[in-house]
Amino acid sequence: MSKRANGEGSIGQRADGMWRASTYVFDTDSNKVRRYVYGKTREVAAAKLVELQSLTQKHIPAAPVKHTVRTFGEEWVRRLRDDEKRKPATVANYEWILKQYVYDVVGKVRLTSLTPNHVRKVMSTTAARRRTRKDGQTGEPLSARTVQLTRAVLRALLAEAQRDELIHRNVAALVKGPTVTRDEVQPWTAQEVDTFLKVAGEHRLGALFSVGVALGMRKGELLALRWADVDLTNKTLRVRSTLQRLGNGEGIVKGLPKSSLSRRTIPLPQKSLTTLVKHRATQKGERTAAGDDWRDLDFVFTTQEGNHVEPRYVNTLFDILQKRAGVRRIRFHDLRHTCATLLFTQGVTARTIMGVLGHSQMSITTDLYGHVMPTTLRDAADAMDEALGG
Numbered sequence: 001m002s003k004r005a006n007g008e009g010s011i012g013q014r015a016d017g018m019w020r021a022s023t024y025v026f027d028t029d030s031n032k033v034r035r036y037v038y039g040k041t042r043e044v045a046a047a048k049l050v051e052l053q054s055l056t057q058k059h060i061p062a063a064p065v066k067h068t069v070r071t072f073g074e075e076w077v078r079r080l081r082d083d084e085k086r087k088p089a090t091v092a093n094y095e096w097i098l099k100q101y102v103y104d105v106v107g108k109v110r111l112t113s114l115t116p117n118h119v120r121k122v123m124s125t126t127a128a129r130r131r132t133r134k135d136g137q138t139g140e141p142l143s144a145r146t147v148q149l150t151r152a153v154l155r156a157l158l159a160e161a162q163r164d165e166l167i168h169r170n171v172a173a174l175v176k177g178p179t180v181t182r183d184e185v186q187p188w189t190a191q192e193v194d195t196f197l198k199v200a201g202e203h204r205l206g207a208l209f210s211v212g213v214a215l216g217m218r219k220g221e222l223l224a225l226r227w228a229d230v231d232l233t234n235k236t237l238r239v240r241s242t243l244q245r246l247g248n249g250e251g252i253v254k255g256l257p258k259s260s261l262s263r264r265t266i267p268l269p270q271k272s273l274t275t276l277v278k279h280r281a282t283q284k285g286e287r288t289a290a291g292d293d294w295r296d297l298d299f300v301f302t303t304q305e306g307n308h309v310e311p312r313y314v315n316t317l318f319d320i321l322q323k324r325a326g327v328r329r330i331r332f333h334d335l336r337h338t339c340a341t342l343l344f345t346q347g348v349t350a351r352t353i354m355g356v357l358g359h360s361q362m363s364i365t366t367d368l369y370g371h372v373m374p375t376t377l378r379d380a381a382d383a384m385d386e387a388l389g390g
Contacts, residue, residue, distance in 0.1 A: 011045055021049035026061045061165045069114065069157070070107035073098050076160050088253045092246040094153050101126045101150045111158075111167050119154065119175040126150050127178070144178040151177050187338035192327045199325035204286075205309070205317065207279035208301045209335065211237075214272045216339030216357045219332055220244045221262075223309055224254060226298040230276060235268040239358060245311050252308060262358035276300070 011021040019042050025035045035052055039045035055061075067075075077098070080091045105122045106114065126147050131139035155172035162170050188196070193213055200206040212222055220242030229238040240263055245252050257263050268276070279300070286304050287294045295306035303309060318332050330338075336357065343353050 011049060019045035021045040023049055023052050025052055025056050026059060065110065065112045065166045067111045067166060068107060069109050069111060070103050072111055072161055073157050076157050087255045089244045089246060089255060097150055097153045102154055111161050114171050116171045116174045119151065119172045122154060123147050123151055123178065144180045147178045148180050151175065187334055187341045188327065188330060190342060193338060196322065196325045196327050200321045203321065204282060205301060207275045210275045211272050213335040213339055214269050215266050216336045218242065218336065219311060219314055221257060222301060223311060225300040227300055228298055230300060232273065232277060235273055236265050237268055238265045239263060243308055257358065264355065264358045266356060
């Protein structure tokens, strides 16, 4: 190899014509190791050498990283599982997205070799995929929201790698995400709610739907509700946990609500109070009939033996009762939207509705239910006219 120039570091030309430069850099344990970089010209190799020397001067690790996207992703998921602050459902969703949409495309790529184009390829490949229907046939293309979530999970993975000083930039943060158009919520009207609840009231779990729409509670919050959380004397209900079924054979998992503001105490409307009192009496009868087979878990909504209710069964039952009632079909989560919409139309403020639903930010409430806001704004304008004598 040719002699290096003064102050240039170790740099020279190989027999094949490529230029190689080397210097000592730090690894993630602050040990010094020799690092080699290459270039087709002396200038390219020298520029790479200067970059390494700059990182070393700043005590930033620059040793070669063996981790691929998959190996680091698997380590990251293990860390998340050990973090008590992380909801099991969130971690399971992250892992599922990585396995479904990320690893097949860039799983074998080294973290340090990942580029914005790799991220764009992950997004375009995800966007080109189609859903698989229950009958096994190919369905609609995946939504822009799925593409957005895939990029978000990859970005979070790379942010962790950056905190570990394995990479020096987060290439997923450099790539613009897809534009997601939020479908306007089409909740039930008060008449549709009334029609449905009359039919649902004939079922032993009718109270679950009645309380759900009256208080805007999430399905997992309803299924985790215990009688200890219900104060029938002071007419309040506390939301403290959720119950969800996770994939990958993990089964039913109890966790914390979505955010700190989701852990809330809600005043009970008189109709909900009456419904719960009646439901408790029915449950006591079922407990007596079950005898020794009854499981005393204190859940408000149970099977006839006292066990928790299967989340997927709630969806199935909801579909059956909607068809029986002859009402427009909506998702179970839309009962929550229906609650908010009915409250808005009754003049309840966005801040109060935010508290009832347990949203973490006011913007979530206003963004979701902006279609109801014009009525509220019109009321405000009329009130100002009255105040000013207009």
